[in-house]
Amino acid sequence: MKKLFAALAVAAMFVGCASTPQEKAASALADMQKEKSALIEKGVVAGIGIGDSQDEQVAYDKADLNARTDIGRELESKLQNLTRAYAEEVGSELTQHFEEVKKNVVSTTIRGATIIKIKTEAKENGVKVYAIMAMDPKIVREAFEAELAAKQADVARFRASKAYGDANKEFEAYEAAKAAAAQ
Numbered sequence: 001m002k003k004l005f006a007a008l009a010v011a012a013m014f015v016g017c018a019s020t021p022q023e024k025a026a027s028a029l030a031d032m033q034k035e036k037s038a039l040i041e042k043g044v045v046a047g048i049g050i051g052d053s054q055d056e057q058v059a060y061d062k063a064d065l066n067a068r069t070d071i072g073r074e075l076e077s078k079l080q081n082l083t084r085a086y087a088e089e090v091g092s093e094l095t096q097h098f099e100e101v102k103k104n105v106v107s108t109t110i111r112g113a114t115i116i117k118i119k120t121e122a123k124e125n126g127v128k129v130y131a132i133m134a135m136d137p138k139i140v141r142e143a144f145e146a147e148l149a150a151k152q153a154d155v156a157r158f159r160a161s162k163a164y165g166d167a168n169k170e171f172e173a174y175e176a177a178k179a180a181a182a183q
Contacts, residue, residue: 028130029050032119032130033048045071045074045075045113045134046132046135047070047072047073047074047133048066048131049062049063049065049069050066050128051063051065051066051129051131052128052129053126053127056129059126063131067113071113072110082102083101111135113136116134118130
């Protein structure tokens with residue numbers, strides 16, 4: 001009986017270890033997505049990226065870029081969608097066609113984002129990198145404050161320039177009126 005139990009335990013262990021690469025990748029992605037969601041629930045802007053390459057540095061760079069893109073989509077995104085559906089029924093035949101085109105453009109400056117967790121999988125022909133990136137709220141706040149201060153300085157310079165222009169026009173009008181009165 002003990003031998004049978006031991007054999008079943010060993011068989012169960014082998015069955016548990018026998019997962020396909022796709023199942024492992026899906027599991028790794030699901031785990032990283034859970035961690036990203038936990039960060040977002042805490043109020044941290046976070047993104048996830050995956051990179052796949054024969055070269056480890058290239059895979060890391062791809063994961064970094066994809067995580068930044070994910071963060072950019074969270075912050076600012078322009079989405080266009082075109083959907084067309086076609087259905088035709090002739091007698092007993094029904095012909096249907098559905099077409100959908102989506103375009104998503106992300107254009108934002110990402111400040112204070114850094115990879116906080118990375119997982120690397122060795123594959124037969126390369127490396128797959130999963131990365132979670134988060135933005136440091138302090139750096140983001142400081143960057144937004146600096147941007148706001150710069151905009152306020154631009155507004156102040158514009159107002160000063162306009163005031164100097166208005167003053168010059170008034171001086172010219174005064175000088176012209178003064179010259180006309182002297183004649």
